Amino acid sequence: MADKAALWRERLAACRASGLSTAAFCRGHALSYAQYMYWQHRLGSDACGLVPVRVAAPAVSATPLSVEVVLGDIALRIHGATVSEVVALVRGLSC
Template identity: 40%
Template sequence: MASTELHHFWQHTLTEWAASGLSGAAFCREHRLGYYQFSYWRRKLRAEGQSDAGAGFARVAPTVAATETADALTVSLPGGVSITGLHAGNVELLAAVLRQL
């Protein structure tokens, strides 16, 4: 496959994956794709689409609000998405959400 064909194929494939709701590994198993190649193209195309590609870290900051306790956290993700009210009792839920991103 020519370079431009590969680029187009992976753009289309990654769009399908994003709409599928599956994890990357599950999508690759279902479509018989190599996970390492999938990951490579996902990083490559994401970097091309971002002028200031970050290191991939999310900001975590403690919050104190009237309805939250002092040990609650807020995770702010790129694109303005924030997950609030995190504490030791629901940190596994956060891990599951972040694995899907």
């Protein structure tokens, strides 16, 4: 019985590490879902349906915008550019 428990502990750990749902893991490894659930309950293991994720910072918006800079009699108008494009244009200006 100890060998079976060890085997199922390995399977439960592999399921958690796989990132798959329990059902998908069982299908992919030709395991009975009911038997998997039995061993999960018996060994007190967490379900592998929940996987920790890291949330990435939101990407910089690529929404086009319009910018107008007026210095005295000179006006600079930029239409339909992204923030990074506007920054690149302003950095490229020389006085």
